[in-house]
Amino acid sequence: MEKVLVTGARGFIGSQLCKRLANSGVELHAVSRQPPADVPAWWRSIGGDVGYARRATAIRWWNVDLIDLQATRELIRTVRPDTTYHLAGLATSTSRFEMVLPILQNNFLTAFNLLLVTCESGAGRIVLAGSVEEPDSPNPIPCSPYAAAKGATSAFARMFEALYQTEVVIAKIAMVYGPAQADLTKLVPYVITTFLRGERAKLSSSVRPVDWIYVDDVVDGLMDCAHASGVRGRTIDLGWGKVCTIREIVRRLRELIPEAPEPLFGAVPDRPLERVLKADVATSCKLIGWNPSTTLQAGLRRTVEWYRSRPGA
Numbered sequence: 001m002e003k004v005l006v007t008g009a010r011g012f013i014g015s016q017l018c019k020r021l022a023n024s025g026v027e028l029h030a031v032s033r034q035p036p037a038d039v040p041a042w043w044r045s046i047g048g049d050v051g052y053a054r055r056a057t058a059i060r061w062w063n064v065d066l067i068d069l070q071a072t073r074e075l076i077r078t079v080r081p082d083t084t085y086h087l088a089g090l091a092t093s094t095s096r097f098e099m100v101l102p103i104l105q106n107n108f109l110t111a112f113n114l115l116l117v118t119c120e121s122g123a124g125r126i127v128l129a130g131s132v133e134e135p136d137s138p139n140p141i142p143c144s145p146y147a148a149a150k151g152a153t154s155a156f157a158r159m160f161e162a163l164y165q166t167e168v169v170i171a172k173i174a175m176v177y178g179p180a181q182a183d184l185t186k187l188v189p190y191v192i193t194t195f196l197r198g199e200r201a202k203l204s205s206s207v208r209p210v211d212w213i214y215v216d217d218v219v220d221g222l223m224d225c226a227h228a229s230g231v232r233g234r235t236i237d238l239g240w241g242k243v244c245t246i247r248e249i250v251r252r253l254r255e256l257i258p259e260a261p262e263p264l265f266g267a268v269p270d271r272p273l274e275r276v277l278k279a280d281v282a283t284s285c286k287l288i289g290w291n292p293s294t295t296l297q298a299g300l301r302r303t304v305e306w307y308r309s310r311p312g313a
Helices: 012-022 039-045 050-057 069-079 097-121 145-164 187-196 215-227 246-256 281-288 296-309
Strands: 003-007 027-032 060-063 083-086 125-131 168-173 175-177 212-214 235-238
Touching: 003 012, 003 069, 012 027, 012 215, 069 097, 083 097, 083 215, 097 125, 097 145, 125 145, 125 215, 145 168, 168 215, 175 187, 175 215, 175 296, 187 246, 187 296, 212 215, 212 296, 215 235, 215 281, 235 281, 246 296
Parallel strands: 003 027, 003 083, 027 060, 083 125, 125 168, 168 235, 175 212
Antiparallel strands: none
16 A cells, blocks of 8 residues: 655645545545644545545544654654655745745745655655746746745755655646635635625736646646656646636636626735746646646636535635
8 A cells, every 4th residue: 555645734735635645545644733623524624525534534644843854754754655745835925024934944944854854764756846936047036935945945856866866756836726725815715705705806917827727637747746657856847838817817706706896906016026937738748647627717617616605605
């Protein structure tokens, strides 16, 4: 039986990955700073099938702060996973100065510690959650502390693979959306829940084109990264491969929520250094055989239906 470790297991992508893995017959270990007090309730909250609730209770939860190197070392030596999905971190593109250190610690140091102890122990493959916002050669300046931390993580991951033969794959993920996203400051859940309350969403100019990807497609891609051959040290883009402006997303959400009032564009400032970023899906397909399957319209419809069905929506 494959041993699988998921960090950031209570997060948006991590929880959906756990839902998929729990139904796949693996020995699943989940890491978070605070495991859920009621696992079956948590399972249902992320859309887990009630018929499989017993699988959710079989998840082995570990209360570990991955910033702590020794705690991370003990975790990996105890579990000895065949596959580690590293999804823990602060998912924010804020440029506020006071967030630089927390983002460095939670996004870079946690990944570095995992790379180090995995190399020490000879554990299996690590799939690192990167970002399409990472700086590249045409655009070497990171657009946020988050992008800088992700870029540094990817650089160290490639070094660990090249020098020490650590088995690592970097998944550069585009803008993820979908049901059960608890962080209501993220654009799609913020706009949906604001519209459902009959309020006007306060937005930036919203002219930025973005590559949007449905969470189930990301889970598929991560699992393909974990099991594909010939991709050690490679970077795999997980996105739709097309861009759509934020204004267009908001327009589509208003069509799905007819009672929604007109949004307030320009009510908040645009973030500096924003770039147009698009996933290279053709190369991802060649490397791991993955293609996204959920259209933007279908994904937005499912997401609206999920939030509409929640109590108090």
